[in-house]
Amino acid sequence: MKLYEYEAKQIFEKFDLTVPKKIGIIENVSDLEGLSLNFPVMIKAMVLIGGRGKAGGIKKADNIEEVREICSKMFDLTIHGLAIKKLLLEEAVDVSHEIYLSIITDPATFDLVIVASASGGIDIEEVAKNQPGEIWKKTLGDNPNTLPEELSKEAADFLVERNPELTSVKESLSTAIIALFSAFQKCEAKICEINPLIVTCDNQLIAADAKFVLDDNSLYRQAPLLKSIGIDPRSKRHDVSEQTKYEAQAYIIGFPFLDLLDNPENFQKEEDKLYVGLVPGGAGYGIFSIDEVVNVGNRYFDGNVVPINFMDSGGGPSLSKVADMFHLLMDHPATDLIITSRFGGISSCDIFIQGLIMALRDRYISKRRMIPIFGRMVGTDLAAAKAFFDKAKKESPEPLKDLHIVVGNQKIMAEVIKDGIEYGFRIKKQKELGGIK
């Protein structure tokens, strides 16, 4: 769970890390009325993404007119597609130096990594790329509860060596690193970052920015912490910042969906590859389908087959949810073919086929993009599903001409997938020859 800066700063304060004086959080310009402002004021967009400064989400104001103007403009801004619903107002601090500090869990090794740099304030990735010598990095394999003092001293020494003007704050730097480490461990965080940790002209250390990501797996233990910073522990806050357009859509409709492509909205498809969308019957089946599409692709199609998503319908999806799941993949710009399977246990094959056919009929009438669909259904309500399917094929041959569903288990899914991919490549070739887009 990513925390907003103002939430993270409340945690910092519990661990004796100084943060700028908070003036308030506003959700619209009229909220300014109740605040007493001490100028200059920093106005900060509360979005769960970094690089707000560059995107116009961090501004300084010297009087109330400026505050009003900046706030009203900021509410209209989006940062990397994210709307700004809240602004944090703080008293600005005067900056003498900007330090970078962070602690992360290495996702590959689960080691803790501590990073410090005297070149804070800017993108640490840029510092790492252009001036790697400016970064102090230590990997801890033993996961201690508190940071050994010799390590915090080593970090502080490094910072002073890189910038001798920091000598007078060396002790406080060492203390701040220990405090950040304790916050990280006590809250079971995955990432804690202060960038910048400001050294003021009167040698105070102030955490001007705060990034804090909690480990979702330990949230149940952190309920008291969440409550203390104003988050309802039962609320499942979703990391909307990391959602693709299609993931967000699925989240609203109410089924798990993950894009496996990096940037699905502006995705450059490779000419010789077939991109396969998956509507499986459950989470396990979803994982199996991804593997099996790759497996069949490697065996028979030179590895030119790419599964584009993970999906789970959940137990017993309604007719309209089934339709929405197919709509989402047929609207997805990458999809060349859809592979589906209904292993009816909790859920009914009848509702599944009705939802699927409803989606295809709707799309045919409204001239939306049609995609070939291959699949199999077995299990609950199969006889009713078959009767409906047979009748529908007679009634709507055109809308259903690319729908190939095996009814019953006379074929294994690997064969269904192979048939589908063969068909998908054939259609693709025909379109290329015919010059149809």
Ligand code: GDP
């Ligand atoms: P980010 O761009 O999302 O990382 O947002 P930050 O909160 O780090 O703000 C960006 C930059 O604004 C910082 O690196 C500082 O240079 C500057 N900044 C933030 N807070 C203050 C402040 O209180 N006083 C001054 N002078 N500068 C600040």
Ligand code: MN
């Ligand atoms: Mn920052």
